[in-house]
Amino acid sequence: MNDLDRLATLWSIAKQREDAAKAERIKIEDDLLKAHPAKEEGSETFETPQGVKITLTGKITYKADVDKLIALSGSWPDDIRPVKTKVEADETRLKAIRQHRPDLWQAIAPAIETKPAKTGVSIKFSSE
Numbered sequence: 517m518n519d520l521d522r523l524a525t526l527w528s529i530a531k532q533r534e535d536a537a538k539a540e541r542i543k544i545e546d547d548l549l550k551a552h553p554a555k556e557e558g559s560e561t562f563e564t565p566q567g568v569k570i571t572l573t574g575k576i577t578y579k580a581d582v583d584k585l586i587a588l589s590g591s592w593p594d595d596i597r598p599v600k601t602k603v604e605a606d607e608t609r610l611k612a613i614r615q616h617r618p619d620l621w622q623a624i625a626p627a628i629e630t631k632p633a634k635t636g637v638s639i640k641f642s643s644e
Contacts, residue, residue, distance in 0.1 A: 555574040557574050559572065585598060605628070
């Protein structure tokens with residue numbers, strides 16, 4: 517077995533253990549929440565008889581039809597309108613400018629920090 521095959525096999529074994537450990541952790545969390553349900557929203561910290569501190573944080577996600585929300589709350593004062601505008605850099609356009617328009621990239625580069633992200637690894641065995 518060459519080094520790449522050996523590393524791919526070790527990766528596969530580690531990934532299987534990781535997936536199994538994650539599934540086990542999620543099952544334990546579900547059991548813990550059955551024994552001590554969390555608040556709908558907010559955190560609660562409590563201590564077990566052996567002194568272990570457990571914090572449960574309940575969360576609710578909110579997804580809105582933004583156009584409808586804007587229409588329904590349009591006359592409300594700005595300080596209570598449940599809509600905000602988020603301005604952010606467009607990574608797709610930044611990548612294209614960096615690759616195809618170095619003249620424009622040079623003009624905006626002082627405003628942009630670039631750093632390498634984690635390299636993804638995917639391995640598929642011929643038996644899969």
